[in-house]
Amino acid sequence: MRSALHAEWTKLRTAPGTFALLVAVVVATIGVSAAASACDGPGCGADLPRLSLTGVQLGQAVVAILAVLVMGNEHSTGMVRVTLTALPRRARVLAAKAAVTAGAVAAASVVAVAGAVVVSRTLLPAHTFVLRPAAGSVLYLVLVGLLSLGVTTAVRSPAAAIGVVLGLLYALxxxxxxxxxPEWQDRLRRFGPATAGLAVQATTGEPVIGPWKGLGVLALWALGTLLVGGVLFARRDA
Incomplete structure (x- = not known):
């Protein structure tokens, strides 16, 4: 497993665009959060901790693209054949990709969320830091990355995978x-990966699902796509 992790980390850090995408996660999250925190409308004070993390809703798109490219680039270029020649155990390859993706996204997400909180507290003096929305947002972005990796492993095509993931995150x-x-609307909110996962940011009102339960729903989506992708990855020709 150590050699697989080293190989995947080397590929990720040397791939063109990786650093730019990680920086984009930080910039997008902080920038949109700052813009949201600068509002002065009547609804701005409803849930300040959640408002300060508005940028996560844009940062997740960049995370999705980064995670899709971790697997999608290898299929589009044919390099997956080289990878599987060097590391024939496909489950180990996917596990290494998942670990490296999660680590890179987590590092960028910590910086992005911390920056968003600091900027928002500057713009909104009444804002009080709450740990759960911030920590939950980091976990949310990591799970979005794993979900995207699982979808890409299943469908292979980077374009199709990005379409599916962005559809789940924004169109649904x-x-x-x-x-x-109303009953079906409630079900879709409870079981949609984005609406359920982002419930972890709520600190006021009555969310349709509990904060950690919602994040658990997203975790099940990520696990499910990775399992389906892993089965297809093991059974199909490279």
Whole structure:
């Protein structure tokens, strides 16, 4: 496993665009959070800790693209054949990719979330730091990365994987808002990866699902896609 981790880390840190994408996660998260915290409308003070982390909703798109490219680039270039020749155990390869992806996303997410909190506290003096939304947002972004990796492993195509993941993160919540049946709307909010996962940021009101339960739903999505992707990865030709 050590050799697999070393190989995947080497590929990730030397791949063109990796550093730029990690920086983009930080910039996007802090920038959008700062813009949201600078608002002066009547709804700005409803949930300040959550408002200060608004940028996570944009940062997740960059995380998804980064994670998709971890597996997608190898399939699009044919380098996956070289990888599997050197490391024939496919489950170990996927596990190493997941670990490296999670580590890189976690590092960028910690900086991004911390920066968003600091900037928001500067712009909103009434803002009180709450650990759970901040820590939960870091975990949320890591799980989005693993979900994206699992989807890419299953579908192979980077373009298709990005479409699927962004659809789950952005299109599904929009569809949920236009569903007229209250029962189905509630179900979609509880089991949608984005709406459930982002419940960890809420500190006021009555979210449709508990903060950690919502993050658990996203974790199940990530685990499910990795398992499906792992099975297909093991059974299909490279």
């Amino acid at each position: 919540p929009i569809v949920t808002t236009v569903v007229t049946d």
